[in-house]
Amino acid sequence: MKTMNDYCREKFGKKLYKLSLDGGFTCPNRDGTKGTGGCIFCSSSGSGDFAESGNDINIQIEKAKKRVSAKNKDGGYIAYFQSFTSTYAPIEKLRKLFTDAVNHPDIDVLSVATRPDCLSDDTVRLLGELNKIKPVWVELGLQTSKKESISYIGRCYDNEVYSDAVKRLHKEGIYVITHIILGLPGETAEDMKNTLLFAVDSKTDGVKLQLLHVLSDSRLYSDYQKGSFETLTKAEYLEILMSLIPLLPDEVAVHRLTGDGNKNTLVSPLWSADKKAVLNSVNRIVGLTEKHKGYVFEKIKKEEIPLMFSIILSRMKWMDEVGIDQWNNTFYDEVYPVSYYEEHRRAGEVFVLREISTGEIVSAAVLKSEDDRWEHIADYSTKSAFYLHNFCSRIDKKGTGKIFLDFAEEYARICEKDVFRLDSAEDNAVLEAYYESRGYIPKGFCIDGLYKGILREKEIK
Secondary structure, eight states: OOHHHHHHHHHHOOOOOOOOEOOOOTTTTBBBSBBBBBBBTTTTTTTTTTTOOOSHHHHHHHHHHHHHTTOSOOOOOEEESSSTTTTOSOHHHHHHHHHHHSSTTTEEEEEEEEOOGOOHHHHHHHHHHTTTTTTTTEEEEEEEHHHHHHHHOOSSSOOHHHHHHHHHHHTTOOEEEEEEEOOOOOHHHEEEEEEEEHHHHHOSSEEEEEEEOOOSSSSSHHHHHHHSSSOOHHHHHHHHHHHHGGGGTHHHHHHHHOOOOOOOTTEGGGGGHHHHHHHHHHHHHHHHHHHTTEEEEEEGGGHHHHHHHHHHHHHHHHHHHHHHGGGGTTHHHHSSSHHHHHHHTTTTTTEEEEEETTEEEEEEEEEEEOOOGTTTTTTTTTEEEEEEEEEEEOOOOOTHHHHHHHHHHHHHHTTTTEEEEEEEEEHHHHHHHHHTTOOOOEEEEETTTTTTEEEEEEEEO
């Protein structure tokens, strides 16, 4: 995954720091041109809670530089017009503001946050002219591609307007960053995936993935107070990131994987205010997805249950062929029929490892939070755990079982489990050695019908 810092070091040879500026703009979704009150999630400051203020952009830049001076050793600066819709003004005003920023000797990049429906031909031409002096980035607030969500948040423009804006900006050589909100009310993980892929297909150069915040000075707060929806838990958000990050092409830079809500107005989710803890979790996910590039770990789809069952049947046949005495001699397919996997899918407990290039499932398992076979173990009820069941991988995809386990263990950390638990047949020396090499220690024995196994666990926290 290419980060904003990676991109800046490649392009400019140094890290760049954003200086949040306020050009004194408003928004067509506030002044009655298209709507009033702004998009439902937007704060009273037009999402510019950390922006400077004042009539002189050069003074704003100097004030903002002081804010980040302790962090900036040898880096450069981005003049970031953040508040409201930063192209919603007469062209003369835009020319003065943006030219002043571009001509400041310490500014390396001009970045303009705006709406796709507020980019007239004159504005795009102006940005193209400035782009010949210093690089110009335009940040477009897509937020979602789902029709129902567009209506709910009051975005007031169609998806085609966004796609067209990207094309017109690219004609001027302008770098485009797309804002996407994760966790909008009523959206599923699949909806968020579709939005990301829509932005990628529209040829965005970068993305900002933003956790939905409920701010007390936004219209969304009223719906939250009524109990109309719940914000994402930390585990839910990290799980979504784990499934989205692998889908990003190498050329698309990630400018944000989380975000800061103003602590004075942040209502939910409060866990997001612990920025250090969130970033630590996000960085672990990024590292894992980079290590296993080309695969995505996610919940199984309903129509894929028979595919998982067929992998299990293939594995049973293989056991017969190689002389392993395990699933093939315990009536495994009868004890765990298709209906069993569907039941656990509905509970959100069936996970797959998918090969991105083909879309095929290469490994799968059920992750339970309880397992009565462990009840006789002393710390069964005092430790929170995931229990690995029905773990299978395609015979022709060697090594994918290991990758699945890596992701499953990280998912356990995301869910703040104490331990990860599994079992191996007591006479399968190869599997026993493998689990022990991964840090799974024996905790006891279990008998499940014709199956005799060794119970194993690994500390996760």
